[in-house]
Structure formats: structure tokens, C-alpha cells
Amino acid sequence: MIKDVNSTHKGLGPLVATNILAAKAKKTVLNVSPAGCGKSVATRTVSNMMEGRSITFDSLTLAGMYRIQGDVTNFDGHIIVDDLGTEKGLWGRISTITVLSNLVYGHGVYKITHSYEIKVENFNGSVSLNIQPVLMHSLVQSDEWISVIRDKVLRYYHLYRPITPNQEPPDIDLKWGAPTNEVTMTGRGGKLWYQLVAIGLTQWSFARVEEHLADMLRATAALDGRDKVKSADYHLLIKLLRPIQLERYIVETYGFEQGRVFENNLYCVLVEIASFGEPTLNTICEDYKVSPTTARRLIETVPNWAFVKTNSPSRVAATDKARELLDICGVYDKW
Numbered sequence: 001m002i003k004d005v006n007s008t009h010k011g012l013g014p015l016v017a018t019n020i021l022a023a024k025a026k027k028t029v030l031n032v033s034p035a036g037c038g039k040s041v042a043t044r045t046v047s048n049m050m051e052g053r054s055i056t057f058d059s060l061t062l063a064g065m066y067r068i069q070g071d072v073t074n075f076d077g078h079i080i081v082d083d084l085g086t087e088k089g090l091w092g093r094i095s096t097i098t099v100l101s102n103l104v105y106g107h108g109v110y111k112i113t114h115s116y117e118i119k120v121e122n123f124n125g126s127v128s129l130n131i132q133p134v135l136m137h138s139l140v141q142s143d144e145w146i147s148v149i150r151d152k153v154l155r156y157y158h159l160y161r162p163i164t165p166n167q168e169p170p171d172i173d174l175k176w177g178a179p180t181n182e183v184t185m186t187g188r189g190g191k192l193w194y195q196l197v198a199i200g201l202t203q204w205s206f207a208r209v210e211e212h213l214a215d216m217l218r219a220t221a222a223l224d225g226r227d228k229v230k231s232a233d234y235h236l237l238i239k240l241l242r243p244i245q246l247e248r249y250i251v252e253t254y255g256f257e258q259g260r261v262f263e264n265n266l267y268c269v270l271v272e273i274a275s276f277g278e279p280t281l282n283t284i285c286e287d288y289k290v291s292p293t294t295a296r297r298l299i300e301t302v303p304n305w306a307f308v309k310t311n312s313p314s315r316v317a318a319t320d321k322a323r324e325l326l327d328i329c330g331v332y333d334k335w
Contacts, residue, residue, distance in 0.1 A: 002335045005045075005170045011160030011275070013335060015042045016170065018156050018240055019128050020049065023078045025180060025219035027212065028101045028127040030149075032136060033158035034271060034287070036165070039130040043080045045169040046128060049176070053077030059087035061095040065109060066116045072103070074122045081129040090138050093131075098144050100127045101152040136262040146257050151208045157246040157267075159274035159331060161287065177222040185218055185229040192234035199241050202248045213237070242330030246270075249325055266302045273306065273318045274331045281314040 001020075002013035009016075015031065019042050022029035031039045047054040054077050057064075065072075072079075079100060087093045103109055104127050109120040131139070139145060188210070200209035220233040250270075252261045268288060272279045284295050292314075299306055305322040309315045318326065326332065 001172050001174045004172060006335060008170050009038060009041065009166050010163060012038045012042060012162070012170070014240055014243070014330070015039070015156065015158045016045050016172070018154075019043060019046045020174070020223070021216055021219050021237075021240065022128065022154060023050065023126040024176070024223055025212075025215040026104065026124060026126045027154055027215065028097075028104045028129070028152060029154045029156055030097070031128065031130045031156050031158060032133055034161070034268065035132055037158055037161050037271070039158065040082055041167065041169055043082060043128045043130060045172065046078060047080060048169055049172065049174065050078050054080060056080040056082055058082065059084070059092055059096045060099060061092055062099050062111065062113075062118065063116075065099055065103075065120065066118045069109075069118055069120050072123055072125070073120050076124040078125060079127045081127070084129060084131040085135060090142070093135065094139065094142050094144050097129060097139075097153065098148045100129070101148055103127075105152045133262070133264050133267045137264060140251055140260040140262045145260065151204050154212070155203060155244060155247055157243045157250075157329070159243065159246075159271050159326075159329065161271060161275040163275070174223065175225060177225055178227065180215065180218040180222050183218040183221045183227050183229060185214055188214070192231060192238065195238050196234060196241070199238065199245055202245045239330060239333060242328065242333070246325070246329045263302075265298050266305055269299060269302055269306045269316065270322065270326065272316065273322065274326055278309070278315045278317050281308060281316060284316060 002017050005013035005016050015038060019029055019031070023046055031042065033039055047056065057079065059081060081096060081100070084093045084096060087096060103120065103123050104125065107123050109118055111118045196213050197209055200213055204212060216237055217229045217233050220237055221229045250263045250267050252263060253259060272284050272287065276283060281292055281295055285292055296308055299308055299316060305319055306316055307319065309317050
């Protein structure tokens, strides 16, 4: 399926696969990438695959949940928030993420305020949310990042710009398979399991790592039409989750639970390098709508990761450290 998607939407296959896997495993996934990199196409593909069992919102705060509580009670489909940037305020964005991630993880909501009562029960659905990296800076600084988002949400960092944009969702042939609770997973341990644990620990606590990984391994087997997890599922999940490790390098932390900065300039440069190899300075200027002088100045703020070559046309090249990081995150993987 990933190969099929990549044949028509180069580089988008792993993002589509991760969102399908999150939907099958009943997880919340936050897709992070600049505008125009295929987030909406990926989530639309999942919606098409769900065949009427998905709902799309611009945002969904607790007050909004009050109005749709009947629709999401006894719900086993998929909720999509196509662009968190359409929610103008930081509070609304954080509320949308925390409300939905708590709903997925806790399978319900029971909240009484001064003006209304919300009661959602037997929620067995999943959530995909799309966000641009410029909004991640305020998100990682919020208290909710530590208290809710960090352990309950999978953050997937998509690093590819489409060389030839295709707005139509890819046509995929993948069966939904049996429920994941019908898939058996015998034992945990061994080299492949601990490789997965090491990847998961870049985002979640150890207890959540074991929970999320087991659910996703069962989902991988179910999507392949099997009732038992095998080594191929481990290999696939290791490869699929490699991009989540980027968070350890682009979120700078100055305290155990406070003082976090999302390195947006670094992320933007890595997207260009991953997409084009050695992009011209003009390409970066066009993608981010900045002047050549500004582009040079911003690249100079990340000297450990990239530099401008003094040839004609001027190109941006990755340092050895950046190439090592991109390799860790699976940029050079073949599917």
C-alpha cells in the first residue's frame, strides 16, 4: 500500500500508513508538516477508507463536545481535524487536542460545568489532527503538553514536500481486517521489541510505550488479515515510526517539565533537505516566502545542521550531523 501511494504521491505513503494504523489501533496522531506537504490528502485518504465512519471538524473544544455528545457516544469511527490553524486562539487549539486525546484514551468524557453537563460513553474511535510547525512552538510550551499531549498523542513529523503536487487522495486497496482485540501477541522482548521501545521512548513514558506499541503491533497484523503478531509487524512498525524520533532533536528543553522551545527554523531546513537533497536558496525562498537575505540569515542560525554552498546557484547542504539525523528518522529508507 505504501508503494502504491508513493507511486502517485511521492513520499506520502508512510504518512498515510501511519494515520491508517493509528485509526486501526484507536490512537490519536498529530501530523506535523508545513503547508502543502500532504497532511490533508493523507487524512482524506483515511476518511475514504473508513467509508462513512469518519467525521471531520475544524476544531472541537469542550463546549463543542457538548453539542455533539450524542454523535460520539457508542462511536467506533475516526475523527479528523484537518487544520488546527483554523482555530485562531491558542486555547482553542490546545482544548481541541486535549479533549480529543482524552476522549480516545479514556473512551469517554464526563464533565459538569456551570452551564452544561457532558457525558460521552463507550467511545472506541480514533483521531487524526493536522498542524503546521509554526504552531508547535506555543503548543510545546503549554502545561497541557506535559499533562496530556506528550503521553497520549503520537506526533508524526512529515518531512517531504511534493515535487509534483497531487491534490487527489490516492486510490488504495487495503482491507480493514478484524478488530485488534482478536489479534494475539505472544510475549514481549527480544531485539525487535527493544528497538521499538527505544523509538517510543523519544515521545512517551515507558508505561505508555508498552501500551501504544502493543496496540499498534496488533493493528498491523489485523490490517494484514492475521490474528497473530509476527516478526514482520515489528520490522514494519520500526520503519514506520522512525520519523517520530525527530522530536528529541527539535524540541529544546530547559527544565524537567517547563521551558520548551520548538526549533522551527531547523525543522523547516530539514524539510527542504529531505525533499530536495541540496535545495537552491531560491527554492527555500519560494517555499517559505522570504528573501534570499533572510533565508541565508536563518540558515546561519543552525550551523550544526546546514550551510549555504558558495556556488551558482547557491544551494543549501546538510552537515554530516544532519544527514545522520535524517537517516535516524528514515528519510533515506526505501519502500
